[in-house]
Amino acid sequence: MNISIVCVGKIKEKYFRDAVDEYVKRLSKFAKISVFEVDDEETPANASAKEEEIIKDKEAERIIKKIPSNSYLITLEIDGRKYDSVSFAKRINSLCVKGNSSLCFVIGGSLGLSDKIKKMSDEKISFSDMTFPHQLMRVILSEQIYRAFKIINNEPYHK
Numbered sequence: 318m319n320i321s322i323v324c325v326g327k328i329k330e331k332y333f334r335d336a337v338d339e340y341v342k343r344l345s346k347f348a349k350i351s352v353f354e355v356d357d358e359e360t361p362a363n364a365s366a367k368e369e370e371i372i373k374d375k376e377a378e379r380i381i382k383k384i385p386s387n388s389y390l391i392t393l394e395i396d397g398r399k400y401d402s403v404s405f406a407k408r409i410n411s412l413c414v415k416g417n418s419s420l421c422f423v424i425g426g427s428l429g430l431s432d433k434i435k436k437m438s439d440e441k442i443s444f445s446d447m448t449f450p451h452q453l454m455r456v457i458l459s460e461q462i463y464r465a466f467k468i469i470n471n472e473p474y475h476k
Contacts, residue, residue, distance in 0.1 A: 318348040319419040320462060323383045325376050325426030326357040326451050333452045340459035347466040352455075355379035357426040373431035380423060380434055388421035390439045392430055393454065397441030405442075405461060406468035422462075424454050 328334045337352065344350045356379060358372040384390060389412055400408060412420060423434060435441070444457055467474040 318413055319385065319388075320344070320348045320350045321353060321383070321385055321388065321419070321421040322350070322424065322455065322458060323353045323355065323380050323421060324424045324451060324455055325355055325380065327354050328452045328455065330452060333456055336456045337459050340456070340463045344459070344463050344466065347463075347470070350462075353383040355383060360428060369428050370431070373425075373428050374433065376426055376428075377431035377433045380430075381437075384421050384423070384437075385419055388419040389417040390421050390423065390437055392423045392435060392438040392441050393425070393443065393458065394430065394435065394438075394441045395443055395446065395448065397443035399443050399445075402461065402464050403468060406465035409462070409465045410469045422458060424451050424458065426451060 328337065341350050341352065355376065358375050360372055361368065364372070409420070423430065423438075425434070444454070444461070449457065464474060
């Protein structure tokens with residue numbers, strides 16, 4: 318199993334980087350995992366809706382370049398499907414059983430994802446109705462993927 322996480326923006330805080338690195342290390346027992354960061358665009362104060370769309374489209378071009386070919390594309394979106402940890406694990410396992418050997422998760426920037434990326438998505442998921450900083454979301458996603466593999470392999474962790 319190959320898992321990619323494509324993120325807009327860099328993690329500035331060391332403690333977030335350390336947490337992501339720890340889960341990536343733990344995940345390496347179960348899958349090959351890659352994290353790709355793409356530059357975010359600066360958003361001017363009081364940007365118009367049109368300016369925001371242009372910014373998201375520029376970020377989308379960078380995201381597309383990092384999505385591995387033939388990946389099952391999962392975008393993180395506020396209106397996506399919500400899973401609990403066990404059902405998320407079952408979903409990942411189901412995708413593997415169906416022959417999806419490459420999963421790619423995409424975390425957008427501060428403005429979210431462009432419609433172009435949303436239309437490419439095979440599945441949209443949401444971790445909450447709340448909005449999280451993308452740095453923290455990367456930690457949460459990494460941890461939940463790790464937790465899913467522990468559940469799939471009947472290993473203690475998720476309780």
